[in-house]
Amino acid sequence: MTNSPTVPADPPPPSERALPVPSALRPWFTGIGAVTVDGPFDDAFAHVPDTDTKVVVREEANGRRDTLVVGPRTRASYHTDQHKRSVSCVQLRLEPGAVGPLFGVPAVDLVGRVVPLGDLPAGTARRLARELTGVERDGITARLADLLPPAGDGSRERLLRAAVDALSTRPYRTPSAVRDVARELAVSERQLRNLFAEGVGVSPKHYARIDRLRHILTHAASAPWAELAAATGYYDQSHMTADFRTLMGVPPQAFFTGRLPRATPCQTLRQR
Known part of the structure; x- marks a missing residue:
């Protein structure tokens, strides 16, 4: 890459x-x-x-x-x-x-x-x-x-907003680890997972993964891969590439050069 x-x-x-x-x-x-x-x-x-x-x-x-x-x-x-x-x-x-x-x-x-x-x-x-x-x-x-x-604006709403902010990638800081967010907010990791399931829909860990991915998609044209990996809290560039491929279905270089997975017909409604 x-x-x-x-x-x-x-x-x-x-x-x-x-x-x-x-x-x-x-x-x-x-x-x-x-x-x-x-x-x-x-x-x-x-x-x-x-x-x-x-x-x-x-x-x-x-x-x-x-x-x-x-x-x-x-x-x-x-x-x-x-x-x-x-x-x-x-x-x-x-x-x-x-x-x-x-x-x-x-x-x-x-x-x-x-x-x-x-x-x-x-x-x-x-x-x-x-x-x-x-x-x-x-x-x-x-x-x-x-x-x-x-x-x-009860305690659960404030708690969820604080957790979402801590797990989000910002220009000035990398996202916090889930265990650190739970400790900072004085809740268990299980309580945090339940709060996210109810209020966001995905687990805290998966929320952070998706948020990091979207940061990469937004800034890929303006920053080197290694810099993006560091800014989003990955261990290294290889870790970022593996996570990108898991979530997007293709590696970053394939995605950005248009080598995409096979497309399926667009549907208006998709029920479970």
């Missing part, structure tokens, strides 16, 4: 444009993105691992709208769709711990799934699905501010 990865000039579809998060939504959402897919497209595109659960308000070219919940992804998947019509979406990334209060299920139940928002058991989920499906794209955030209940 070389020290200077070749990154494709154009990102694979779909592409996402970040939007500001209004202050009224910050207790519930960490980010909002406008996503557009202009099909058909010939090349495969990757859904990279992601620890977030997202609410997706989608509109197809024919005007049909639906509201979905996309759970965390623990491994990359590769897709293609020769017949995809143009689709625009607003993606809202939930805060850790928000899934249960809004949807009535633990986050672990949504891992690897895409489900209609209205199928989830909480009354809030059904109300959001009903209201958001009829709102124009530019009015989604304003309508959400009217619909969302007051956000809780």
Whole structure:
């Protein structure tokens, strides 16, 4: 593997444009993105691992709208769709711990799934699905501010947020080890795992692995491999390469030069 990865000039579809998060939504959402897919497209595109659960308000070219919940992804998947019509979406990334209060299920139940928002058991989920499906794209955030209940800020929510921050890669520090985070927060590792299963959907260890991977994907064009390995807390470059291959299905150099695994047809909904 070389020290200077070749990154494709154009990102694979779909592409996402970040939007500001209004202050009224910050207790519930960490980010909002406008996503557009202009099909058909010939090349495969990757859904990279992601620890977030997202609410997706989608509109197809024919005007049909639906509201979905996309759970965390623990491994990359590769897709293609020769017949995809143009689709625009607003993606809202939930805060850790928000899934249960809004949807009535633990986050672990949504891992690897895409489900209609209205199928989830909480009354809030059904109300959001009903209201958001009829709102124009530019009015989604304003309508959400009217619909969302007051956000809780109990000890479990604060504990989860602190653990997520400690296990995340930051420009100024490497992520902490799970055992160190548990000790710092005065909980057992088992309690921490249970907290993550309920509020994030993946274990603390897997959360840290995915977060490190996403840091690598973001900064691969601007930093040498060895520097990326050190910045993300890997033992060495070989350790980083092995973890990348496990999560992405191919080594870093293959991924960044477009030598991807075989793509499968894109599906709208995937149930367990």
